[in-house]
Amino acid sequence: MTQTIRLISPVDGAVFAERPLLSGEEARAAVTRARAAQPAWARRPLAERIARVRAGIEALNAMQDRIVAELAGQIGRPVRYGGELSGVNERADYMARIASEALAPTEIEDSDRFRREIRRDPLGVVLVVAPWNYPYLTAINTIVPALIAGNAVVLKHASQTLLAGERLAEAMAWGGVPADVFQNLVLDHPTTEALIAERRFGFVNFTGSVRGGRAIERAAAGTFTAIGLELGGKDPGYVRADADLDAAVEGLMDGAMFNSGQCCCGIERIYVHASLFDAFVRRAVDWVLRQRLGDPYEPGTTLGPMAQRRFADAVRGQIAEAVAQGARPLIDPAAFPQDDGGAYLAPQLLVGVTHDMRVMREESFGPVVGIMPVRDDDEAVALMNDCDYGLTASIWTADADAAMAIGARLETGTVFMNRCDYLDPALCWTGCKDTGRGAALSGLGYLAVTRPKSYHLRKVQK
Known part of the structure; x- marks a missing residue:
């Protein structure tokens, strides 16, 4: 029997949405498709990736009225506040504008003898485990730079905000991001942790509780998977x-x-x-x-x-x-x-x-x-x-x-x-102590979703 996730609205206690959970095999197949699709996405010119992600954000804005009403039903946020799209736009626009500079090679030497430089390569498949309290703002912090940098992205959204993940996937698909490059998957905790433990991701970004962060770290132990954690606050x-x-x-x-x-x-x-x-x-x-x-x-x-x-x-x-x-x-x-x-x-x-x-x-x-x-x-x-x-x-x-x-x-x-x-x-979003580790937004946000590759080319002297 297929298991489901039920989203109970805090407004009236009724079921607001219900979605089937992916099995372990279905989840692995989805991540395999993401890994297969990522190299072709990374080979697209940076300007094209930026344009498609920007188009996805525009498509998200076209859903504004729908999103505002859904947020009220999912988490109880008053409609008077109009959702989160002004912040989404601000963050996505800034990260798109700085991408060329943030991802540009660092040239050390280009002479008649040597060409030496450092480039940034995508990490492959990025898993974004997003929270319910700001389901668009928090997710977009990693989704936008990860896609622009050439990664594929798998989004696992909180059960309280199932519809936010769906809207993000619809928007990115409309903008031209290939379906396998950006996927929204409905997963439970054991399946998510199993995928991490199997080293299926190049980077995992988690926003949530300290307990959840510890579970992510335990799952990734020994895999050397890069992790970004934004946990509790006081x-x-x-x-x-x-x-x-x-x-x-x-x-x-x-x-x-x-x-x-x-x-x-x-x-x-x-x-x-x-x-x-x-x-x-x-x-x-x-x-x-x-x-x-x-x-x-x-x-x-x-x-x-x-x-x-x-x-x-x-x-x-x-x-x-x-x-x-x-x-x-x-x-x-x-x-x-x-x-x-x-x-x-x-x-x-x-x-x-x-x-x-x-x-x-x-x-x-x-x-x-x-x-x-x-x-x-x-x-x-x-x-x-x-x-x-x-x-x-x-x-x-x-x-x-x-x-x-x-x-x-x-x-x-x-x-x-x-x-x-x-x-x-424009500033790095980060924390210390039990709040977690890692960096999002600003130019440093691109460092989190890429790795350095050095080129040391000795030219033949005739």
């Missing part, structure tokens, strides 16, 4: 005494609550200089109380349900545990009557928190943030670094030199000043 914000308070509240609250807190680089803990603490907290409460939790298909909704009830229950557990340990909740859940004890969860702000509480140390991935006062930069840095994760950190200040000095002391992949929760495609 990203901090720091409001210095000289910060623009209104801007800090608006930016950090949006960074904490957007997408119901389900953002890889969302703000999960905030440290505020003691002189601004009370004012910050009052304004943060006002900001949260202006939000509207409810049906994501309603234009006025700003907070939809979390993607699954179990995710909401995990956040409820962190909040309850923190309150039992002495934290004080500032938001009365009664202000959000749509909180049904299931996937719909009222946002929460906590004060009186400490780093002995899980809510300040473990990833929440939901609409809750703890806020602590600090004496100075030194205390803020110590608390920001007191975490197993290191994706981004956000500093709010009028002093750019101070932000640079603080940033140099932080164990993180990206340092923001006066903004948060954003990926600049």
Whole structure:
């Protein structure tokens, strides 16, 4: 009997989509086709590969209305936010524009005696294991440079966003990327891990949990397969005494609550200089109380349900545990009557928190943030670094030199000043500690999906 993946909508608990899982044999056959098709794709001129990928992105944009509605049904994101295609376009456009330079040979010598240079070769078949929270943005970070560099791509999307993988495959096919060069496969975890263990991929990019990252590493052990991992985060914000308070509240609250807190680089803990603490907290409460939790298909909704009830229950557990340990909740859940004890969860702000509480140390991935006062930069840095994760950190200040000095002391992949929760495609997207390893976007993103090949050509002297 064929097994299936069922996508349960958090909006109403109904089955939103159901797809058959590929068997191990079917999956191996698909990857074999990708490997066979890749050399011909790599031989196409770079300009042609770029043009076809760009055409695929254009085709994706033509699906905008459909994608927005599907995202609401799959993960509960309010339709008012319009999907993810503006970010997709920004990242794809930048990576296409820099491709010629990023992939250009490095010439060492071209004389009458020698020609010496370093070129970049594609890795072959790239596996992209994409997450549900930003199913287009996260996937495109690797898909676009991998295809442009001449790789074939196999996409395994999260079960919560089955339709996102299908839309990406439809778009790339419409743009002219051969069907075997870009494939969307519906796979379970054991089959995915078996394919990795059999060394069927030249590179594996995984975005997801720390536990998932460990499973990927175990599967790849001994295969020498290159791996890129973006795992958990507990990203901090720091409001210095000289910060623009209104801007800090608006930016950090949006960074904490957007997408119901389900953002890889969302703000999960905030440290505020003691002189601004009370004012910050009052304004943060006002900001949260202006939000509207409810049906994501309603234009006025700003907070939809979390993607699954179990995710909401995990956040409820962190909040309850923190309150039992002495934290004080500032938001009365009664202000959000749509909180049904299931996937719909009222946002929460906590004060009186400490780093002995899980809510300040473990990833929440939901609409809750703890806020602590600090004496100075030194205390803020110590608390920001007191975490197993290191994706981004956000500093709010009028002093750019101070932000640079603080940033140099932080164990993180990206340092923001006066903004948060954003990926600049010109900058490397990376992390440290349990957040993972590897690099995406920027010119370095092309290094991840290619390998260097050296040419040392000695010319015959007559």
